[in-house]
Ligand SMILES: Nc1ncnc2c1ncn2[C@@H]1O[C@H](COP(=O)(O)OP(=O)(O)OP(=O)(O)O)[C@@H](O)[C@H]1O
């Protein structure tokens with residue numbers, strides 16, 4: 001029988017998580033997933049939304065013959081897989097089941113097939129976001145360079161040590177892998193260096209991130225995958241020399257190296 005939190009069999013499991021909505025989790029899962037796949041890694045994205053966003057955003061086909069298997073998406077010649085949890089539990093009451101399933105079945109089942117498993121989290125209910133925490137190796141925390149983003153990071157950091165203690169205790173009781181501490185990567189997002197408040201918030205996030213990893217800020221920019229909505233037609237998804245592309249590429253490297 002598969003256990004929660006058993007060895008991840010090679011895949012690095014990355015949970016995208018922040019205590020408030022709209023900070024850029026889903027966008028970052030998409031961008032980092034795409035960039036890791038583009039550099040040759042095998043990538044699985046777990047999409048826990050009742051209305052999955054990745055197949056649409058990445059221009060792939062919706063639906064699959066076998067709902068228990070991930071859906072392969074090919075974007076501008078780069079392939080990555082998406083497991084849509086909505087196929088097993090739709091609607092808000094299904095979130096608990098969906099997230100539990102991610103943690104207890106999806107990750108151990110697929111971890112030997114992939115180099116990276118990226119788990120997006122829905123905005124709420126808050127407590128259920130933590131269900132997959134136990135199987136994560138790395139937490140990626142996007143936060144707008146605004147007071148709301150700083151508030152969200154504060155809230156997460158207040159709980160982080162507690163989470164670590166609770167998770168280690170659970171793993172010991174269950175005889176699960178005794179994992180090292182999770183790494184935590186804070187990613188300042190939607191940054192406009194022309195605004196004083198944005199510059200100040202980067203400073204504050206840097207202060208708070210000191211014991212953890214801090215990514216370079218992602219500029220406020222139009223969503224880069226807009227063009228990929230033309231199905232089956234390879235379209236440029238990321239202008240390689242833009243600042244946003246360079247920043248995202250260095251964040252993908254940090255995710256790979258953490
Ligand atoms: N760097 C950025 N520049 C401009 N817009 C951005 C940036 N990052 C994200 N956005 C936009 O902000 C909105 C929220 O982003 P996203 O959906 O990725 O956040 P989320 O954390 O997944 O939200 P939710 O909590 O609702 O799931 C989207 O419209 C997205 O296109």
Ligand SMILES: [Mg+2]
Pocket residue numbers: 025026027121122123
């Ligand atoms: Mg989202």
